[in-house]
Every structure is written in structure tokens, then in C-alpha cells.
Amino acid sequence: MLDYIGENLGQILDGLLFGLGVLAVYLGAVITGAIVRSLGGAGSKGLTAAGRYVRGWFFYLRGDDRDIINVTLNTIVDNRLKFDTLVADRRIWAVWPNAYRQAMIRRAAKRTTRSNPVVSFPKEPPPPKSRLGRxxxxxxxxxHGLVASAEVVENGRAQRVRLMREDDYKACYGPLINLVSEKCSNDNALDLALGRPMDEFRFVVALTFEQLHDRRARHLRAIVVWEETLRNFPDECPDVDVPEHRTRFRTLQSIARQYRAHPERFGVVNIWRPKTAGRMALAAE
Structure with a gap:
């Protein structure tokens, strides 16, 4: 045995070194691949961060950020305009996940003006008159018929019908109504279902893109107002904490005018509050 090992020691060492070489190449390939993947991931994240930074810088210079939305409660108490945040700043893709819907809202926000900061969607265009337009x-x-259609069975016969598109205003205000309801009425809604006496109040939700003054960044803001306040909104501006808040008063005036003319273009949230002892006694009488 020793004689055999002595005679073939060179071949044994060559085989051992060859195996170690193959193992080293394999481990090197695995480590290199891991390093490349790590660098690739870091590179893509770096590009994403740089892109967000450049975009933020661009919006900062323009004083414009249509990717942010918050919800504020607005009211007039003792002849003073007051407002407070109900839902803090959120990215619009967290409120409206549909990218096409986001683009529609951004375009609608771009069409707003200082005198009319309420977001509105264009009406159906009139029938075209030219041959090319028709x-x-x-x-x-x-x-649209090919994409937005479904097969239904009616009277024993299968046929394809076109699906009805969701109303733009309902699709826009639905998530906002959910946000306000989640923050303000969950517990009281359960009490209402259990039979506890409640008072019901209607609050109007209006999506705006206002500019309080020239140097303040614009962003989407959902304004919540008690419906009775809108129906009896004053013509004269009440007292304000700072002069720039007069712009909010003009925004509320615009909301009140448009709500009286087109209430279907706004969202409405029902808020329940427990009846007080005095109100319950009056109701019993």
C-alpha cells in the first residue's frame, strides 16, 4: 500500500489540487454573483432615491406637489374661521391605487384656478362634426366595447353587454369618504347599530387644489364642512388668525356655490354623535 502511494503520489496530489481548484472557482462564482446582485440592488435603489430627490426639488421650486393630499375640517365659530387636520399628508397613490385615476386627478388639479380651486372633471364632449372626428x-x-364588456345570460340567452363605467366623482370621493369615516364615525356607528340614540350630521367633502399665498406649495386638500354651514355660508369674511387664511374663505365660498348647484359632484359623510339629555327630552316631547 505504501509502495502504491509512493508511486502514485504525484497523481493523487494533482487530483486533489484539481478538485480544490474547481471548488475555488465555484465559490468565487457564487461570491461574485452575490456581490453583483447586491451592487445591482443598491444601484437601482440609489437611482430611485435620486429620481425622487430631483422630482421633489422640481416641485419645491414650482411650489406644486400634486402627489400629496390631506383632509381638513373647516368651520366658523364665534365669527372666526377655524380649520384643523383630520387626516395628515398622504401620497395620492395610497388613497387612489389606480394609476390612471391618479393621472385624471392630477390633470383636474392642473385645471383649477385661483377663483375656482375645486377639482372638477370634464363633461362628455359633444358629438364631433367632422368626418374624421366621427x-x-x-x-x-x-x-371600449371590446375591452369593457362581459357576457351575461338573460332569458336563457347569452349575450355580451358593455359594462357601465364608474362615475368619476364617486370614484374620486369614495376613498376620501372612507378616510373621514374611519377617523370620525366608527365607534358611534356601532352604537347607532346597537340602538343608542344618536344625532346625525351630514358633512360635505370637497377636493381642492388651492394656493394660500404665492410662496406656499400647492397640494391636493380635501375640505370637510358641515352641510348646514355651507347652506348658510356668509358673504362677508369672518375673523381670521392670519391674513392669508382669507384665501380659504374664498375657497369655501366657491364650494358653497357649487354645492348648491351640483351636489352630486361632492362627497357626503354621515357623522353620528350621541344625543344629549336636553335633546332627548325635546325629542320625547
């Missing part, structure tokens, strides 16, 4: 509309209708 052809384009027919093609669009055909594409």
Missing part, C-alpha cells in the same frame, strides 16, 4: 369616436367606441 370615425375616431366610432373606433374608440369599438375598442
Amino acid at each position: 370615425l375616431r369616436r366610432r373606433l374608440n367606441d369599438r375598442i
Whole structure:
């Protein structure tokens, strides 16, 4: 045995070194791949962070950030305009996950003006008069019919029907109503279901894109106002804490005018509060 090992020692060492070399190459490939993947991940995150920084800098210079939304309660108490935050700043993709809906809201915000900061969506365009316009509309209708259709069975017959598109205002205000309800009415809604005497109040939700003064960044703001306050909104500006808050009063005036004319373009939240002893006695009488 010793003689065999002595005669073939060179071959044994060569095989051992070859195996160690293969193992070293394999481990090197694994480690290199891990390093490359780590650098690639860090690089993509770095590019993402840099892109967000540049975009934030751009919006900072323009005083414009249509990616942020918050919800504020507005009221007039003792002839003084007051408002407070109900829902703090959130990114709009956390409120409206649909990217197409986000783009629609951004475009609508861009169309607002100082005199009318309320976000509104365009009406259905009138029928085109040109031949090319009519052809384009027919093609669009055909594409919509293919994409937005479903097969239903009616009277024993299967047929394809076009799905009804959700109203833009309902789709816009639905998530905002959910946010306000989650913050303000969950517990009282349960008490109402259990039979506890409650008073019901309607609060109007209006999506705005106002600018309080020239140097303040603009962003989407959902304004919540008690419906009775809107219906009896004063013509004269009440007292304000700072002069720039007069812009909020003009915004509320615009909301009151438009709500009287088109209440279907706004959201409404029902808030319940326990009846007081005095109110319960009056109700019993």
C-alpha cells in the first residue's frame, strides 16, 4: 500500500489540487454573483432615491406637489374661521391605487384656478362634426366595447353587454369618504347599530387644489364642512388668525356655490354623535 502511494503520489496530489481548484472557482462564482446582485440592488435603489430627490426639488421650486393630499375640517365659530387636520399628508397613490385615476386627478388639479380651486372633471364632449372626428369616436367606441364588456345570460340567452363605467366623482370621493369615516364615525356607528340614540350630521367633502399665498406649495386638500354651514355660508369674511387664511374663505365660498348647484359632484359623510339629555327630552316631547 505504501509502495502504491509512493508511486502514485504525484497523481493523487494533482487530483486533489484539481478538485480544490474547481471548488475555488465555484465559490468565487457564487461570491461574485452575490456581490453583483447586491451592487445591482443598491444601484437601482440609489437611482430611485435620486429620481425622487430631483422630482421633489422640481416641485419645491414650482411650489406644486400634486402627489400629496390631506383632509381638513373647516368651520366658523364665534365669527372666526377655524380649520384643523383630520387626516395628515398622504401620497395620492395610497388613497387612489389606480394609476390612471391618479393621472385624471392630477390633470383636474392642473385645471383649477385661483377663483375656482375645486377639482372638477370634464363633461362628455359633444358629438364631433367632422368626418374624421366621427370615425375616431366610432373606433374608440369599438375598442371600449371590446375591452369593457362581459357576457351575461338573460332569458336563457347569452349575450355580451358593455359594462357601465364608474362615475368619476364617486370614484374620486369614495376613498376620501372612507378616510373621514374611519377617523370620525366608527365607534358611534356601532352604537347607532346597537340602538343608542344618536344625532346625525351630514358633512360635505370637497377636493381642492388651492394656493394660500404665492410662496406656499400647492397640494391636493380635501375640505370637510358641515352641510348646514355651507347652506348658510356668509358673504362677508369672518375673523381670521392670519391674513392669508382669507384665501380659504374664498375657497369655501366657491364650494358653497357649487354645492348648491351640483351636489352630486361632492362627497357626503354621515357623522353620528350621541344625543344629549336636553335633546332627548325635546325629542320625547
